[in-house]
Amino acid sequence: MHPKAWVMWLLAAVVPAFTVRNPLYLILVLGAAWVVYLTLGRTTVGASWGSFVKVGLFFLAVSLVFNMISTHVGQHVLFRLPAAWPIVGGAITLEAAVAGLVNGLALLTILIVFATFNAGVDHYQLLRSIPAFLFQVGVVLSIAVTFVPHMVWSAQEIRQVQRIRGHRFRGVRDLLPLVLPLLANSLERAVQLAEAMEARGFGSVADSVPRRRVLGLQIGLVGALLAVLGGLSILSFFSGDGWWGWAMVVGGAIGALMILGAWGRLSRRTNYRRVPWTWRDTAVVATSAGALAAVVLAQLARVEALTYNPFSPHGLWPAFDARLGMALLGLALPALRGLTGPQGEEPSTGPAVGSGFGHWPSPPDGGGSGTTEDIA
């Protein structure tokens, strides 16, 4: 599936998860996301999916318990805690439990939606489809994200070896033997990666770009941002007739975007593989947009089914509008077989580590036909 279609799907799934508090709709969204995940068939990201689910269930439990012991309103009393206990004392009601459960469910839904998006979308492909002037920032961010697990691992290792050296970590000052090597090692690794990226031409600018052009763009960008800043301060200080403040903000913002766009065109990047846009992507975007529109329209029309309040005088059973339900069901469309595209069909050859022992390694196969003039 095209990353842009995935982004549309994410948007359509996340907006109801954030705004709707009706458990029936939340369950619909959650179920749709879950089914989509199941059809992805990716095993490699399973670990992160598991931790998303665990965190979500944890919040669900916390929300449930917290609501039960802190809210003592409702008609269906389950049991009572001694009224003398501060805060937790009083009637423990079914309504409070349900309210807590719904809050937790909303959080779980948000997490599952993001986890599915995370598992389904090809991150680098997504990075490629953002505007060129953001690309470098995007790469840096994505590297920073991959750095985190490595630093955690590294910190654990260092902690272990210092402990084995006899050091005890008791107070803040004892952290020095952990922090110093960690910083030094991370820096070293960052330098290595920077070298490797530089050597492969990262951040190359087309040869023909004159330095003066770049300087001009930089000055222009600073000017545009100053205009935005100036406009904002005018708006906040002179509360009266601020039309020229607005003009400066809007003009500055448009200017900045144009300059960034021009800047992006200076970089010589191309994309290795454009993911083709297929009718499936169109279908996903259409149903997602439908779901999103339905939710937004319902919000604007203040449809009652969007909110849910278990406490009297409302009933415990939430209202349900079937039209909105149908629209949300469309979020499960990517789960239909074949829609997720080739990413779902990874070859499942096992890793070669430790697969054999005591044999000469087999020579790398294939490749005898590589054309000579292309490399030499």
Added chain:
Amino acid sequence: MIQFERLSYRYPGNQEPVLRDLSFQIEEGEFLLVMGPSGAGKSTLLRSLNGLVPHFYGGTISGRVRVADRDPVAIGPKGMADTVGLVFQDPEAQFVVDKVEDEVAFAMENLGLDPVVMRKRVEEVLDQLGIAHLRHRSVNQLSGGERQRVAIAAALTLQPRVLVLDEPTSQLDPQAAEEVLDALVKLNQDLGLTIVLSEHRLERVVQYVDRILYLPGNGQPPILDEPRTVLGQIDLVPPLVRLAKALDWHPLPLTIKEGRQFVRSVRGCETLLSGSPLPGLARSGLAVIQVHELGFSYNGRPALQNVCLKVRQGEFVALMGRNGSGKTTLLKQMVGLLKPDRGLVRLLDPDSRRSLDTRQATVDEIIRFVGYVPQNPNMLLFNDTVRQELDFTRRAHGLPPGRYEPLLRSLGLTAYLDHYPRDLSVGERQRVALASILAAEPCILLLDEPTRGLDYHQKRALADFLQGQKAGGHTIIMATHDVELVAECADRVVLLADGQVVVDGPARQVMSESLVFASQINKLFRRRELLTVDDVLRSPPVVEGACNGS
């Protein structure tokens, strides 16, 4: 293809230049090995080929470099990306993108190549390196050898004129190293690609290269010549060449095949016998480490299965096996960093005769007599001076600061007592880490890959030092890929595969029965009595002079 004219380079903040007045010329299609003691400027030289030196590091440079008639000093690394492809030592630290195929295309995207061209070239390099089947995999799932081949593929897509590799196999096990070198030889021979490679373990590469550039360091002039000529002049040589020099074999053999001809043609050598009988495993002595049916897994992935092992006091055990076979995990179990899932590890303090079960014992009880030196010395070292490092360990053990001269002298570190550890070379840092653990005087020593980045001299010194420790009654367990080091000093080899003990026996027997883990000398004579150069030189026919080739 590559010309250096009186090139000198000094890192910022350093007084002495790393490279001094370097002049040489490398032809198109050559396979060049750059070697020399650690700290002689090999990495610096390689980085000057694409302009990382001086553009990335600063410093002062003088003289002239030309690579394919382009000037890297003027153009800089980004501009040189399509002329020089660079592959680094650590396969993990050079990947930007998660997926193999995207990683390979990364450089081409940066230079703005046409997507149609990119598709074609990606297919070609994937085939050339034999990694087409890995294209959809995440780089994190690959083995070390596969990762390095991906890194090479990624460097090749810009169709550079020169491929430069900075110790590409130093972190790989022998099998993975072979994979990578095979790929390089093919690129050089089939495509005529110019390759410049630095490497410490010459026995792995010396037979493939056309010429050797030897950087002696200390401002002495480099030597650039045919492998045989260079190896004849220096003493940083692999075991086979060392033996050949000692026995006066001409021309110097570079491969086992060439060496065997001397063995056959010289009368007396077929009957070489070592003076000493084959030592078996120690049958007596205190069992200081007992591993019983040990099982352990990381998050459900089994790392050790049913491992049984008994180590007696004074033994020198080498743990061998591929990357990921469980060597480090087993060491960590022995020092109580990891606790068994199944089975148990029992440690015996040889002094107090107290027995500890690692499941119950605290770390402090264990480290009173067990020392663990991690693979990466940078994890350990953080103090301002070497002396403070050693003091730190002793203080942590509740010991008063000691006298370190004898220890440092035997490790060759006396001069560095007041130096900042991170400023030292890799080999020196490795030894400082060792010293900082030995400062607490453990009688069981666990070493994880102690020879990464060491040259032959440093390795020899380390082997001698460890032998001395063993003679002093220490028990040593060392996880390593280094076949030659094991041949020099271990009495016993335990081979691990997939978290299981596959073979456990006397070093000579295990090493002579294995293809991958045999030492060069052993492959040469195919006799289990002979593992090292010294074994041969001490054997009666050689001592009596029957074996001299001349």
